[in-house]
Amino acid sequence: MNIVVLVKQVPDTAAARTLSETDHSLDRANTDLVLDEINERAAEEALTLKETTDAEVTVVSMGPDSALDAIRKVLAMGADRGIHIRDDRLQGADVVSTAKVLAAAVRTVADVDLVLAGNATTDGQASAVPAVVADLLGLPQLTHVRALALDAGRVRAERETESGQVTLEAPLPALVSVTEKINEPRYPSFKGIMAAKKKPVVTIGLDDLFPDADDTGFLVTRTRVLEAVPRPARVAGVRVTDDGSAGRQLAAHLIARKLL
Amino acid sequence: MPDVLVLVDHDGERVHKSTYELLAAARRLGDPAAVLVGTPGTSARLKESLARHGATGVHAAESAEAGEFVGSLAVDALLLAVRTVSPAAVLVSATTDGKEVAGRLAARLDAGLLIDAVDLDSSGAVTQVVFGGSYTVRSEVSHGIPVIALRPGSFEPEEHPVEAVEHELVLPPIDPAGSARVIARRATPAGDRPELTEASVVVSGGRGVGGADGFEVVEELADALGGAVGASRAAVDAGYYPHQYQVGQTGKTVSPQLYIALGISGAIQHLAGMQTSRTIVAVNKDPDAPVFAVADYGVVGDLFSVAPQLTREVAARRGVA
Numbered sequence: 001m002n003i004v005v006l007v008k009q010v011p012d013t014a015a016a017r018t019l020s021e022t023d024h025s026l027d028r029a030n031t032d033l034v035l036d037e038i039n040e041r042a043a044e045e046a047l048t049l050k051e052t053t054d055a056e057v058t059v060v061s062m063g064p065d066s067a068l069d070a071i072r073k074v075l076a077m078g079a080d081r082g083i084h085i086r087d088d089r090l091q092g093a094d095v096v097s098t099a100k101v102l103a104a105a106v107r108t109v110a111d112v113d114l115v116l117a118g119n120a121t122t123d124g125q126a127s128a129v130p131a132v133v134a135d136l137l138g139l140p141q142l143t144h145v146r147a148l149a150l151d152a153g154r155v156r157a158e159r160e161t162e163s164g165q166v167t168l169e170a171p172l173p174a175l176v177s178v179t180e181k182i183n184e185p186r187y188p189s190f191k192g193i194m195a196a197k198k199k200p201v202v203t204i205g206l207d208d209l210f211p212d213a214d215d216t217g218f219l220v221t222r223t224r225v226l227e228a229v230p231r232p233a234r235v236a237g238v239r240v241t242d243d244g245s246a247g248r249q250l251a252a253h254l255i256a257r258k259l260l
Numbered sequence: 261m262p263d264v265l266v267l268v269d270h271d272g273e274r275v276h277k278s279t280y281e282l283l284a285a286a287r288r289l290g291d292p293a294a295v296l297v298g299t300p301g302t303s304a305r306l307k308e309s310l311a312r313h314g315a316t317g318v319h320a321a322e323s324a325e326a327g328e329f330v331g332s333l334a335v336d337a338l339l340l341a342v343r344t345v346s347p348a349a350v351l352v353s354a355t356t357d358g359k360e361v362a363g364r365l366a367a368r369l370d371a372g373l374l375i376d377a378v379d380l381d382s383s384g385a386v387t388q389v390v391f392g393g394s395y396t397v398r399s400e401v402s403h404g405i406p407v408i409a410l411r412p413g414s415f416e417p418e419e420h421p422v423e424a425v426e427h428e429l430v431l432p433p434i435d436p437a438g439s440a441r442v443i444a445r446r447a448t449p450a451g452d453r454p455e456l457t458e459a460s461v462v463v464s465g466g467r468g469v470g471g472a473d474g475f476e477v478v479e480e481l482a483d484a485l486g487g488a489v490g491a492s493r494a495a496v497d498a499g500y501y502p503h504q505y506q507v508g509q510t511g512k513t514v515s516p517q518l519y520i521a522l523g524i525s526g527a528i529q530h531l532a533g534m535q536t537s538r539t540i541v542a543v544n545k546d547p548d549a550p551v552f553a554v555a556d557y558g559v560v561g562d563l564f565s566v567a568p569q570l571t572r573e574v575a576a577r578r579g580v581a
């Protein structure tokens with residue numbers, strides 16, 4: 001079995017995130033970067049499968065130098081090897097280009113049975129990249145999955161969205177994106193962290209994946225930001241301490257505001 | 261006027277309100293035309309209500325297998341319709357399924373994708389709110405036919421009766437090796453409550469509610485207000501309330517007229533999903549809870565006495581009105 005896990009490094013949501021004034025891109029200098037927590041669960045799922053199916057797990061991440069930290073973390077959790085896609089030209093890549101690059105990187109891994117990803121990352125809310133990667137690779141997509149089982153060359157998954165729950169089934173190879181409800185990720189052990197330093201990570205760029213990228217004018221994005229304005233922070237309003245009548249006072253307040 | 265394609269969300273019998281919102285938004289750019297995927301007979305049932313909301317055409321792909329594949333048929337149908345009418349834009353609802361369909365369509369068209377738009381102007385530029393409500397961004401598509409996913413509830417549905425011309429779309433056969441099949445379905449009971457992302461009032465409970473039974477207090481207040489119920493991640497993780505009601509960074513983003521947070525501390529990841537609400541009310545025992553920094557009206561107190569009292573007041577007022 002060959003499993004590929006797609007992971008991304010994102011700004012820690014525990015801190016405020018800012019956009020750079022010049023090009024409206026994420027201001028990475030002013031943020032703590034972490035392995036996205038849902039991607040971490042995709043990695044956990046891959047490693048659980050590795051224990052039962054003897055799989056080789058390749059972790060793929062696209063991003064600047066720092067993305068190597070995210071890859072190393074998954075290697076420390078137990079993955080076997082990494083692919084770091086690093087190219088300054090990919091800065092600001094849109095959903096379509098991100099998916100194209102990730103799909104091309106998956107194609108460099110021989111005989112892939114399963115591609116795992118998070119259903120969303122906490123820094124974008126598009127939640128579309130895994131579906132597009134599946135589409136580009138011609139793989140069945142089982143996205144937003146909270147439970148997963150492999151058996152006899154098939155994958156079965158519980159998909160949960162606002163329109164309800166469905167059980168999906170598909171032949172391998174397939175792409176699965178998981179939600180944060182699927183598992184609890186393991187912590188890398190000290191031994192794992194030491195071992196991760198010796199595991200192979202190849203660094204590749206746009207030209208390795210698309211040799212004629214410059215000639216074909218590889219598009220990095222198909223959208224343009226016209227303006228980005230910070231929203232005014234909310235300010236605290238009225239505050240009361242309940243003396244037994246706060247519910248009634250609140251009702252009166254809502255009526256006065258025409259909210260009732 | 262150019263055509264603007266709108267993907268129809270429906271349950272086979274009824275068109276979802278979010279589709280009427282898309283039709284209203286589409287009219288800013290051109291003549292809305294609906295693209296519909298369903299089992300045979302669906303188009304005949306839904307055509308009239310689509311025409312009443314401004315759809316000048318209905319491109320219908322009917323197949324006995326509709327519903328057995330998540331999203332794939334919609335992508336194929338939109339692609340075919342795009343090839344037929346060369347639209348000015350394609351609009352879908354920014355639901356979980358809609359966002360994936362939009363992404364796959366944009367990739368196949370090599371076109372720009374704008375997801376989770378809350379507004380759209382006649383030039384095709386959209387407004388998005390990013391990073392949990394900390395920035396408002398205006399963007400436009402610079403390459404290809406704009407594919408835009410509009411957040412449900414951002415537009416008002418409008419009646420705009422027209423004649424709808426029907427077109428049949430003949431889809432290519434599904435490739436079994438490239439598709440996941442739905443083998444069982446458990447619909448979320450819709451109940452009488454409005455959909456979380458569309459509701460004008462949301463009452464959310466957190467860990468402070470203390471248990472699944474405690475959520476009755478949250479539900480009763482929501483019902484008195486005609487609102488939806490939400491939950492913090494801590495409440496969901498503790499099993500008090502189902503996952504699909506989670507509000508926040510990794511849950512739903514809501515932006516109602518009134519958001520009431522009961523027993524929620526106000527962690528930054530929760531605020532990310534609700535801080536664009538018009539008015540925020542918080543009830544929390546802890547006067548130092550961070551939620552009070554964003555609340556327009558904060559009550560320091562026990563939710564089990566404050567919320568039922570508010571529920572009774574609301575019910576009494578509704579009873580009189």
Ligand SMILES: Cc1cc2nc3c(=O)[nH]c(=O)nc-3n(C[C@H](O)[C@H](O)[C@H](O)COP(=O)(O)OP(=O)(O)OC[C@H]3O[C@@H](n4cnc5c(N)ncnc54)[C@H](O)[C@@H]3O)c2cc1C
Nearest residue numbers: 466467468492493494508509510511523524525529545563
């Ligand atoms: C990457 C990441 C993503 C996350 N995504 C989300 C997300 O999408 N949504 C989300 O909500 N969280 C999210 N979280 C979790 C978030 O950080 C908080 O842990 C969570 O929001 C806390 O939920 P809570 O406020 O219900 O619980 P707590 O923080 O435990 O707060 C409970 C509150 O209830 C009050 N209380 C207790 N009893 C009563 C009573 N009887 N009456 C009144 N008040 C009472 C307490 O004073 C306390 O303030 C995420 C975290 C991470 C790291």
